[in-house]
């Protein structure tokens with residue numbers, strides 16, 4: 733067990749036996765999560781949907797901490813899609829407020845742990861006070877590199893691709909003959925981030941909901957029925973253990989460790 737996990741993982745628990753199965757030399761570099769099921773969690777308890785979102789922020793805290801301690805380098809969290817504006821105004825407003833509260837509360841934790849925060853998605857429609865807070869924490873953590881937490885906010889995978897095309901068209905000196913997959917990737921919001929190795933979705937839904945469409949081309953997908961507010965370190969460790977049992981072939985007939 734690595735030293736950061738001691739004390740965090742209690743002896744004799746399922747978490748401990750999962751950690752013992754982990755090969756720390758072949759962890760996914762990047763984990764992306766579709767955090768789904770907050771509404772259903774609340775409904776099961778006859779609570780307003782908003783309470784599900786509130787409970788979900790505790791899962792965010794635990795997953796961030798666990799990734800940091802395990803040694804994951806990139807964690808992308810799908811927190812608000814471009815399509816989520818369709819929801820009732822009050823729910824949308826509460827989602828943004830919860831995010832603002834989270835940033836005000838957790839900024840010190842990010843700094844202390846050398847975590848970096850990065851936002852992907854179109855920023856302009858995000859409420860101004862939330863945007864300010866996001867940009868403050870991004871700036872505050874800009875030079876950290878232990879774990880990069882990428883928050884997908886007002887994010888849509890198709891929009892990201894269209895935005896990349898627009899940027900290419902605007903780039904006057906761009907040599908179109910030189911356009912290949914690698915070059916195209918450099919115009920995406922995620923230009924400085926490796927593709928996700930592992931994509932997790934909670935609440936059992938079997939779809940990608942417009943998330944990182946380009947980047948998940950060869951991600952391993954892990955879906956759990958667990959609702960997001962119930963998602964704990966145990967589930968993340970289960971996903972990691974399962975991931976390490978997979979054979980990643982990238983089209984070849986032999987397993988490869990990594991694509992690049």
Ligand code: IPE
Pocket residue numbers: 767768769770771772773811812813816827935960
């Ligand atoms: C995920 O939970 C949170 C966001 C999309 C912001 P949902 O709110 O989608 O929960 P369900 O799918 O209705 O249960």
Ligand code: IPE
Pocket residue numbers: 766767768769810811812813816937939941
């Ligand atoms: C995906 O969840 C978006 C986020 C987790 C932020 P949704 O709940 O919006 O997805 P659909 O509508 O069920 O596909």
Ligand code: MG
Pocket residue numbers: 768769770
């Ligand atoms: Mg949902």
